Amino acid sequence: MNDLVIRNRVKLVRIEQDKHTQGELAKLVGVTRQTMNLIEANKYNPTIKVCLLISKHLEVSLDHLFWMEE
Amino acid sequence: MNDLVIRNRVKLVRIEQDKHTQGELAKLVGVTRQTMNLIEANKYNPTIKVCLLISKHLEVSLDHLFWMEE
DNA sequence: ATTGATTGTCATATATATATTGCATATTTA
DNA sequence: TAAATATGCAATATATATATGACAATCAAT
Numbered sequence: 001m002n003d004l005v006i007r008n009r010v011k012l013v014r015i016e017q018d019k020h021t022q023g024e025l026a027k028l029v030g031v032t033r034q035t036m037n038l039i040e041a042n043k044y045n046p047t048i049k050v051c052l053l054i055s056k057h058l059e060v061s062l063d064h065l066f067w068m069e070e
Numbered sequence: 071m072n073d074l075v076i077r078n079r080v081k082l083v084r085i086e087q088d089k090h091t092q093g094e095l096a097k098l099v100g101v102t103r104q105t106m107n108l109i110e111a112n113k114y115n116p117t118i119k120v121c122l123l124i125s126k127h128l129e130v131s132l133d134h135l136f137w138m139e140e
Numbered sequence: 141a142t143t144g145a146t147t148g149t150c151a152t153a154t155a156t157a158t159a160t161t162g163c164a165t166a167t168t169t170a
Numbered sequence: 171t172a173a174a175t176a177t178g179c180a181a182t183a184t185a186t187a188t189a190t191g192a193c194a195a196t197c198a199a200t
Contacts, residue, residue: 004119006118006119006122021175021176021177022176022177023175023176023177031157031158031159032158032159032160033176033177034158034159034160034161034178034179035157035158035159037177037178037179038157038158038178038179041178041179044156044157044158045117045118045119045156045157046117046118046157046158047115047116047117047118047157047158047186047187048076048078048115048116048117048118048121048136049074049076049115049138050157050158051118051121052076052136052137052138053138056138061132061133062131062132062133062136063131063132063133066118066122066132067122068119068122068123068126091145091146091147092146092147093145093146093147101187101188101189102188102189102190103146103147104148104149104188104189104190104191105187105188105189107147107148107149108149108187108188111148114186114187114188115186115187116187116188117156117157117187117188120187120188
């Protein structure tokens, strides 16, 4: 439809916190590591449910984690 | 996987603002009215892209619009 | 009462988010 | 420097978000 891109700083925040591996976060959220990998690489457009779970486990707001670019 | 529910106040905010009809908001966001209807009825788990577009056009934060309940 | 606009909802089709398995490459740690 | 762990990324399968078209129900303004 539009060519706007969804970006996130999941990987950045996860690494900064040095608390979970990609696989651990995936497990906490309830998705596979591959799905988390694609989300972190900004190659997916995840559902709000997954985003809310990531936000919860990383303890940062949705708005801080996800945004739009043109 | 889990039985947690995603809720939103899209309809509430839209009606309060008295600015767009369901169909107009759908068009602005780039989805069909039916999709917007299901989102407003909390029967869908929309993608973050759609959520960000709704948030943008209603001019409220993601965190204010979407949350989780157990 | 009737018309027009808005909304709820159905049934079917398509696109894509997510799962599964597997393997190669980094990165860390002993 | 080897072994263990973490990450990136294929290919294919499945579940579900979204589209399409249509119609009934609700509500507002005649």
